[in-house]
Amino acid sequence: MSIDWEKKINIDIQWVNRLLVNHFSEKSAKIMVRAYTPKITGTKFCCNALIEELGYLLPAYVHSERSKKNIFKSLSIKFGDDLAKERIQNALYSEAQIFFGKKDPTTDGKYGELLLFALCESILKCKMVAHKIEGLSNAKDQVKGGDGIFLGNYENSKGKIVPAIFIGESKIMQERSRSIDEALDSINRFHDPETQAEFNKMEFIVANRTLSLDEDDIDYEEVYERLTPGSEKFNNQITVHPILLMYNTTTIGKLETIASDKDDLELLIKNHLLSKKEEIINIINEKLKSYPEINKVYVDFFCLPFNNIDNFRTGMYFNIHKVPYTNLD
Numbered sequence: 001m002s003i004d005w006e007k008k009i010n011i012d013i014q015w016v017n018r019l020l021v022n023h024f025s026e027k028s029a030k031i032m033v034r035a036y037t038p039k040i041t042g043t044k045f046c047c048n049a050l051i052e053e054l055g056y057l058l059p060a061y062v063h064s065e066r067s068k069k070n071i072f073k074s075l076s077i078k079f080g081d082d083l084a085k086e087r088i089q090n091a092l093y094s095e096a097q098i099f100f101g102k103k104d105p106t107t108d109g110k111y112g113e114l115l116l117f118a119l120c121e122s123i124l125k126c127k128m129v130a131h132k133i134e135g136l137s138n139a140k141d142q143v144k145g146g147d148g149i150f151l152g153n154y155e156n157s158k159g160k161i162v163p164a165i166f167i168g169e170s171k172i173m174q175e176r177s178r179s180i181d182e183a184l185d186s187i188n189r190f191h192d193p194e195t196q197a198e199f200n201k202m203e204f205i206v207a208n209r210t211l212s213l214d215e216d217d218i219d220y221e222e223v224y225e226r227l228t229p230g231s232e233k234f235n236n237q238i239t240v241h242p243i244l245l246m247y248n249t250t251t252i253g254k255l256e257t258i259a260s261d262k263d264d265l266e267l268l269i270k271n272h273l274l275s276k277k278e279e280i281i282n283i284i285n286e287k288l289k290s291y292p293e294i295n296k297v298y299v300d301f302f303c304l305p306f307n308n309i310d311n312f313r314t315g316m317y318f319n320i321h322k323v324p325y326t327n328l329d
Contacts, residue, residue: 003219005127005152011060013122015053021266023273026281029157031288032300033281034123035273040266043259045252045307051315054114058320059089061117061128062096065217071095097320105317106310112170113147114316116244119302124242126152126166129223147244151226154240154298163237164298165226170244172309179245180284184291187241191293240298252307273305 006013016036023035038050063071071091075084100110117128130149150166169186173179189195217223225233251272259265280303288295306312318324 003151003222006125008127008219009121009125011057011118011121013125015057015118016122019049019053021270023270024277026277028281030295030298031281031284032298033277033284033303034301035277035280035303035305037269037273037304037306040262040269042262043265044256045265045269047306047312047315050115051312051319054111054118054316055319057114057118058096058100059092061114062099063092067095068092100320102317102321105313108313108317109147109170109172111313111316112172112244112246113168115246115304116168116170116242116302117148119244120148120150120166120168120242123302124150124152124154124166124240124300126150126154126164129227148242149227150242151223154238156238156298163226163233164240165234165237166240166242168242168244170246172246172313174248174309176245176247176249176280176303176305177283179247180287183243183245184287184294187243187299188291188294190239191291191297193293196293238298240300241294242300242302244302244304246304246306246309246312248307248309249305250307252305256307 019039020036021039023037025032025034027033038045038047040046041048068088072084072088075087075091078084079087100108103110105111113131120126121128128148128150147170148166148168150168152164152166153161154164154166156162167187167190169183171179171183171186173182222233225231226237228234252269255265255268255272259268284301288299314324
């Protein structure tokens with residue numbers, strides 16, 4: 001716990017307080033369930049401000065410290081240091097646009113990964129150190145994924161703050177139940193006996209290719225050790241799975257229709273989610289019974305019900321690429 005992880009976080013962690021409403025955060029043993037929605041605009045459930053904020057966070061998500069230095073170096077060679085300083089932000093954003101590509105937004109999972117990154121760094125105060133875990137020896141690529149790998153500290157089931165590695169998973173689905181199923185199925189690959197052996201023997205992150213910290217960082221060696229299975233620091237940390245669940249609920253549309261103003265709609269949504277709290281938690285607990293290995297680690301759910309998740313995805317596409325999505329197939 002010698003590393004001050006909050007000092008390594010470069011994004012504005014106050015964005016959550018500005019843009020989201022936390023309706024509840026319920027913890028039981030190794031399971032945390034949190035429910036958020038974007039703040040209301042008038043009498044409408046609107047995610048435009050959230051989309052705009054995630055656009056500002058795009059370069060911080062995409063670029064490691066090393067890649068930032070390399071891009072600045074290239075600009076300096078072309079234009080000199082002064083002009084490079086003026087153009088670096090545009091260059092970083094342009095590279096980030098390329099990273100996301102022009103994939104059909106209704107099937108692109110990167111928007112959820114970006115939001116999960118923003119939530120983890122802001123709420124859990126952990127630092128993303130890589131986008132993905134990559135297996136080295138499994139030709140079938142069984143243990144693939146992890147929507148963001150983070151390091152930090154976490155409160156364990158006895159209330160003690162301990163070192164933790166966070167392996168994220170994000171799901172944007174039409175149905176809540178299916179989003180939970182697919183998220184749990186994805187993270188189970190890291191714990192299921194059939195795939196765990198590969199997970200344990202692989203080099204956890206190909207550091208010279210994906211590790212987001214620069215080798216000049218004074219904590220680089222400790223970070224590397226915490227990402228190396230079998231090392232003392234790796235063994236001394238707990239595993240936490242932050243899971244983002246974004247899904248549709250028709251109730252929000254009905255509440256928009258009857259709400260008289262902003263405060264009324266926010267209260268209606270809060271009351272609705274509080275009335276659903278036990279149901280959501282019970283569904284998660286029931287589904288976790290099918291994954292005994294996951295119950296041995298920590299799981300932290302971020303539930304974000306929407307009136308139309310496609311509005312979020314197509315809005316993200318437009319905000320990143322500055323053009324509406326057009327299916328050319």
